[in-house]
Amino acid sequence: xxxxxxxxxxxxxxxxxxxxxxxxxxxxxxxxxxxxxxxxxxxxxxxxxxxxxxxxxxxxxxxxxxxxxxxxxxxxxxxxxxxxxxxxxxxxxxxxxxxxxxxxxxxxxxxxxxxxxxxxxxxxxxxxxxxxxxxxxxxxxxxxxxxxxxxxxxxxxxxxxxxx
Amino acid sequence: xxxxxxxxxxxxxxxxxxxxxxxxxxxxxxxxxxxxxxxxxxxxxxxxxxxxxxxxxxxxxxxxxxxxxxxxxxxxxxxxxxxxxxxxxxxxxxxxxxxxxxxxxxxxxxxxxxxxxxxxxxxxxxxxxxxxxxxxxxxxxxxxxxxxxxxxxxxxxxxxxxxxxxxxxxxxxxxxxxxxxxxxxxxxxxxxxxxxxxxxxxxxxxxxxxxxxxxxxxxxxxxxxxxxxxxxxxxxxxxxxxxxxxxxxxxxxxxxxxxxxxxxxxxxxxxxxxxxxxxxxxxxxxxxxxxxxxxxxxxxxxxxxxxxxxxxxxxxxxxxxxxxxxxxxxxxxxxxxxxxxxxxxxxxxxxxxxxxxxxxxxxxxxxxxxxxxxxxxxxxxxxxxxxxxxxxxxxxxxxxxxxxxxxxxxxxxxxxxx
Numbered sequence: 001x002x003x004x005x006x007x008x009x010x011x012x013x014x015x016x017x018x019x020x021x022x023x024x025x026x027x028x029x030x031x032x033x034x035x036x037x038x039x040x041x042x043x044x045x046x047x048x049x050x051x052x053x054x055x056x057x058x059x060x061x062x063x064x065x066x067x068x069x070x071x072x073x074x075x076x077x078x079x080x081x082x083x084x085x086x087x088x089x090x091x092x093x094x095x096x097x098x099x100x101x102x103x104x105x106x107x108x109x110x111x112x113x114x115x116x117x118x119x120x121x122x123x124x125x126x127x128x129x130x131x132x133x134x135x136x137x138x139x140x141x142x143x144x145x146x147x148x149x150x151x152x153x154x155x156x157x158x159x160x161x162x163x164x
Numbered sequence: 165x166x167x168x169x170x171x172x173x174x175x176x177x178x179x180x181x182x183x184x185x186x187x188x189x190x191x192x193x194x195x196x197x198x199x200x201x202x203x204x205x206x207x208x209x210x211x212x213x214x215x216x217x218x219x220x221x222x223x224x225x226x227x228x229x230x231x232x233x234x235x236x237x238x239x240x241x242x243x244x245x246x247x248x249x250x251x252x253x254x255x256x257x258x259x260x261x262x263x264x265x266x267x268x269x270x271x272x273x274x275x276x277x278x279x280x281x282x283x284x285x286x287x288x289x290x291x292x293x294x295x296x297x298x299x300x301x302x303x304x305x306x307x308x309x310x311x312x313x314x315x316x317x318x319x320x321x322x323x324x325x326x327x328x329x330x331x332x333x334x335x336x337x338x339x340x341x342x343x344x345x346x347x348x349x350x351x352x353x354x355x356x357x358x359x360x361x362x363x364x365x366x367x368x369x370x371x372x373x374x375x376x377x378x379x380x381x382x383x384x385x386x387x388x389x390x391x392x393x394x395x396x397x398x399x400x401x402x403x404x405x406x407x408x409x410x411x412x413x414x415x416x417x418x419x420x421x422x423x424x425x426x427x428x429x430x431x432x433x434x435x436x437x438x439x440x441x442x443x444x445x446x447x448x449x450x451x452x453x454x455x456x457x458x459x460x461x462x463x464x465x466x467x468x469x470x471x472x473x474x475x476x477x478x479x480x481x482x483x484x485x486x487x488x489x490x491x492x493x494x495x496x497x498x499x500x501x502x503x504x505x506x507x508x509x510x511x512x513x514x515x516x517x518x519x520x521x522x523x524x525x526x527x528x529x530x531x532x533x534x535x536x537x538x539x540x541x542x543x544x545x546x547x548x549x550x551x552x553x554x555x556x557x558x559x560x561x562x563x564x565x566x567x568x569x570x571x572x573x574x575x576x577x578x579x580x581x582x
Contacts, residue, residue, distance in 0.1 A: 013352055013440060015548045022527040022551075026231070026238030028205045040550050060353040060386060064548060065527070066288040068205055068304035089357050089388055090288055094304035143188050143318070153306045157213040157313055 012058030034076020051078035062091025166415035185323035194281035200228035202286030209309035219315030227267035265495025268292035268463035275405030279394035295376035297394030329366025331429025339374025348444025356386035373469035436561035458571035461492025465543035477568035478514035484574035
């Protein structure tokens with residue numbers, strides 16, 4: 001699948017309090033959570049985002065809380081893909097379970113500038129910058145692909161229950 | 165194969181043969197946990213999965229501890245959703261109100277977790293139970309929903325980092341200082357996706373409370389679990405909670421990805437400065453930093469050992485009049501012990517504010533939110549920017565004795581200097 005969008009570069013160790021502060025955790029509504037996406041980093045951060053834009057980050061993105069509201073808020077803000085040096089473990093699982101695509105690229109993320117247009121091909125595993133730089137990323141592990149193929153963990157479990 | 169504690173526990177919960185780190189295994193779960201923030205989302209996923217019953221009504225636990233007693237209508241609705249679901253499913257272990265405490269302090273006390281257990285919780289500090297030899301780890305709500313339905317989930321076998329602790333801790337030094345020092349050394353991503361496995365003579369001498377505190381903050385180094393062997397001291401603790409557990413220790417030639425040696429004798433109390441738990445210094449190196457609030461409590465440091473440490477400092481002293489000193493015994497039992505041991509009177513006489521059990525200020529929920537420009541010293545586990553309130557506020561992490569001493573002087577203070 002191909003995604004095209006403007007890059008929004010954030011820093012290293014972006015924690016789940018930055019992605020969605022605790023005071024907004026009184027709802028499970030994706031759109032409502034999306035309205036407050038990254039407000040722990042900067043008030044109204046989300047106002048600069050257009051649907052389909054891509055978030056780019058440094059090391060350990062999503063560290064902190066287990067709140068699934070974090071990937072849901074990013075999706076709610078209209079961001080389908082996050083590219084980072086690396087991701088925190090719980091956030092990584094949560095993102096796949098809820099259908100947010102994560103691409104881990106190590107130091108290569110530094111080749112992406114804030115505001116530039118990116119083209120992401122998740123099948124080929126490539127990220128192409130406006131200047132034509134191509135960054136490759138690791139493929140999705142096969143067992144996680146199984147979950148994605150079932151439409152996320154909800155679909156995966158549905159299938160399992162149906163089979164039993 | 166010579167196994168680490170993590171590998172031993174995972175192996176005991178699966179029919180697949182565990183061959184080493186990186187392998188994906190499906191394991192049976194001992195317990196599945198969620199709280200008032202994460203349960204509603206898990207319940208939503210549970211419904212979407214098309215399930216109509218939980219795998220075992222005795223093994224799904226809901227603890228409404230984050231915004232409770234409910235701070236507003238929205239948070240009350242979340243508890244209401246959780247309560248109705250618990251009633252519908254006939255959940256045995258549902259906690260709200262007077263029987264409720266902070267989940268990671270409550271579950272070990274109630275005997276709901278113990279050695280050899282495999283626990284998943286929709287709360288990142290679920291790793292706390294590693295302090296008593298359980299493999300426990302945080303997951304998100306949808307993973308918890310899958311656990312509630314199937315009674316199993318998948319795990320990637322983690323590589324382990326061995327942390328050998330040597331020596332006995334000095335006065336006003338406890339588990340919190342050990343884990344802060346370690347995070348200061350390896351950084352907030354130093355154990356990403358890995359298990360931290362603690363051992364050495366320092367563990368033998370360490371209280372169960374301190375072990376729980378250390379395991380609690382393993383996640384702050386990115387770890388999937390923080391594990392302690394279950395020794396005689398552990399079994400004595402879990403027996404009190406009504407369990408009959410077996411010891412667990414790693415094999416002698418277990419394979420570790422790396423090993424860290426840490427001398428804890430002579431170590432000063434540690435503090436983590438804003439805005440990351442890895443910004444660690446000895447309290448004696450920090451200098452004069454004014455504080456406006458001191459928080460003593462949370463799943464990290466709200467147990468009776470912590471309350472005793474705080475009372476030790478506050479006895480016969482007064483909290484500085486410009487400081488809000490908030491003390492939160494983590495569970496009804498800790499509350500009751502504080503009353504019986506006379507600690508409550510010490511806190512009241514010192515001018516502290518005593519809260520019912522709640523996560524409250526730890527995550528900026530309620531009961532102690534910081535204004536712009538305010539600085540807190542707190543025994544909680546995270547000092548991310550804006551965690552306890554305004555984006556322009558600051559949180560410094562410490563042990564209970566340091567927090568109490570700082571409440572007395574109004575600035576970050578080494579309790580050994582009082």
